[in-house]
Amino acid sequence: MPAPEFVTLQVEAGVGTILLDRPKMNAINEQLHREVRAAAQEAAGRDDVRAVVLYGGERVFAAGADIKAMSGLDRAGMETWGHELTTSFTAVAEIPKPVIAAITGYALGGGYELALCADFRVMGTAAKVGQPEILLGVIPGAGGTQRLTRLVGPAKAKDLVFTGRHVGAEEALEMGLADAVVPDDEVYATAVAMARKFAAGPPLALAAAKHAIDTGGDGDLAAGLALESRLFAELFGTEDQKTGMRSFLESGPGKATFSGR
Numbered sequence: 001m002p003a004p005e006f007v008t009l010q011v012e013a014g015v016g017t018i019l020l021d022r023p024k025m026n027a028i029n030e031q032l033h034r035e036v037r038a039a040a041q042e043a044a045g046r047d048d049v050r051a052v053v054l055y056g057g058e059r060v061f062a063a064g065a066d067i068k069a070m071s072g073l074d075r076a077g078m079e080t081w082g083h084e085l086t087t088s089f090t091a092v093a094e095i096p097k098p099v100i101a102a103i104t105g106y107a108l109g110g111g112y113e114l115a116l117c118a119d120f121r122v123m124g125t126a127a128k129v130g131q132p133e134i135l136l137g138v139i140p141g142a143g144g145t146q147r148l149t150r151l152v153g154p155a156k157a158k159d160l161v162f163t164g165r166h167v168g169a170e171e172a173l174e175m176g177l178a179d180a181v182v183p184d185d186e187v188y189a190t191a192v193a194m195a196r197k198f199a200a201g202p203p204l205a206l207a208a209a210k211h212a213i214d215t216g217g218d219g220d221l222a223a224g225l226a227l228e229s230r231l232f233a234e235l236f237g238t239e240d241q242k243t244g245m246r247s248f249l250e251s252g253p254g255k256a257t258f259s260g261r
Contacts, residue, residue, distance in 0.1 A: 007035035009042050009049075014199035015192055016049035018092075020056040025063035028110040030081065036114070037088035044095045047260060050203055051195035054092070054101040054118055055188055061103045061127070062111030067136070078141075085110070085142045092117040093147075093214075096207035098198035102191035103127045104184055108166070113140060116147040119210065121177070122191045123169045124184035129177055132164035150217070152176045202240040202258040208232075 006022040018039045020026045043049045056062050065085075073081060092099065092114065101107075101118035107129045115121050115129070123129070131144040139145060140161060149157040156175055160167065172178040182190045198206065208231040216224030235241050239261040247256035 004035040004038065006032045007039050009039040011046070011049055013196060014048065014050040015053060015195040016043040016046065016051070017053045017055055017192075018043065020054075020062060025060050025106070026056045026111065027064065027066040028062055028085070028114070029066040029069045030084065033085050033088040033110075037091045040088075040091040040095055044091075044097070049097065050199035050201075050260070051097055052095055052099045053188070053191045053195050054099065054114065055191070056102075056104065056107075056111075058104055058185070058188075060105030061101070061107040062114060063106045064109030064111050064132070082141045089114055089117050089142050096210060097203065098195065098206060098210070100191045100194050102187045103129065103178070104187050106166075109133055109140065109144070110142055113143040113147070116143050116151065120179045120194065122180045122182060122187055122194070123172055123178040124187045125169050125181060126184050127169050127172075127187075128166040129172055130164065130166040131160050132166070134161060135164040200258075202238075202244060202256075203260040204238050204240055205235055205244075208235060 006020065006026075008019050008021070010017045010019060018036065020032065020036070022029075022032050026032070043052050070078070070081070098120075099118040101115040101121045103115055103121055103123045104127055105124075107115045107127065109130075109132055112129045112131060131140045131148065133140050133144065140148070145157065145161060148160065151157075152175055159165075167175065167177060169178065169181040173181050180190065212224070212228045212231050216227045240258045243258060244256045
């Protein structure tokens, strides 16, 4: 497999940064999203990665899909392209570790759909997000009607999708589109600091918690409670559970060092 050209996974102190670098605006074409998929799968499988940051660099997160590449596709071609794009983004959403999107500049269309695959979103004060696909005569096709609705509810999702408008950082925070707003030059450092806190936690329990929340919320309450109960019980077969409870009894909360076993 050739070396990635537009997306790299950089690992330091338990945090893996999936860095997008396709000048000038990180437009999402087939190669880029496949490289995102490969980086997500690598991050998911590496024991030295305990939390992940999605980052497009200091200038822009991702301004959207490569419209020039898409414009020549017919319906059949777009069905194939859309399926592959959704598969790539789902690989990010299914990383069994905390994921934080660090958003600078624009995260629009497919760019914001990628950010929606993270567990948390940190925005710079000058950043803007949105789903402008309606202005092109189409709709979001990689999570913008589904993940967005699950995040902020149908009315707010329809506002963004029906109008295609750009949303600034403060409004994004108020709407729940972002979880934190910081100065533009502090976006990446803030996301990494968040990731490092998670990286110090118990990996198996964090993976179970993420799975319970993401999967359980899609079904009825009884099914969700059954899933939660099963995952809770399974953790009692781990070394981390024994370490955590022993540390609590001997030293109080928050002092355990977890092995991930």
